[in-house]
Amino acid sequence: MSSVSQGSRPASRRSAARAERSTSSGQHADGRSGEVDPFVLGARVKALRESSGLSLRDLTERSGVSAPMLSQVERGETSPTLTVAARIASGLELRLSQLLRLDEDGAVTIVRASQRQRGGNRKRGHSFEVLTSSQPGQRAEMSRHMLAPGGATGAADDPPMHEPGSRETALVERGSVILVCDGQRYVLDKGDCVTFDADLPHHFENPKERDADAEFLAVVSAGLRRS
Secondary structure (H helix, E strand, O other): OOOOOOOOOOOOHHHHHHHHHHHHHOOEOOHHHOOOOHHHHHHHHHHHHHHOOOOHHHHHHHHOOOHHHHHHHHOOOOOOEHHHHHHHHHHOOOOHHHHOOOOOOOOOOOOOHHHOEEEEEHHHOEEEEEOOOOOOOOOEEEEEEEEOOOOEOOOOOOOOOOOOOOEEEEEEEEOOEEEEEOOEEEEEOOOOEEEEEOOOOEEEEOOOOOOOOEEEEEEEEOOOOOO
């Protein structure tokens, strides 16, 4: 999913200064520097790596951090120094403060209506808007989808693209839609809600031929696959 400019959570001077002090002192990115638990950091590194389609070997080549070290970090078995963490962040094309979530000044993120990412595929009668932030490390994404009569999601250039292990929940707000998931078809009417493994082949269709637009909300969460 393409990035959207977000103005609601700018990096604070205090956070930037904290990262700089930690880096210069060579402290570890765990509780000893008051920053990130190694298990939390490891899970975050793994999720970001996998969502970028990178293997451990790929990240090793991009970051200069050995594969055994990366594996230990991802399992939470070791807490990397800030120097190593900075290399991992660089390999993931992030700032160190983003990897350690120091850019986040609180637990609240607001995306204004004017900041929403919008797109779609006119030929397939599909338009959408992403309601949540596209900042790295978000655990879920909410989007609203509109389908014209006969419209469908799922074109080759039709985001969102879901990472392995994702789960999706969709709520039909208007009209009726058909979910086609892993070759099976499910009819959903207004008010119906469905949850499924989003890394399986799937798309939504509006079965009506005229004068009946359909609309649904979709929430995709990473790393929650049931099996």
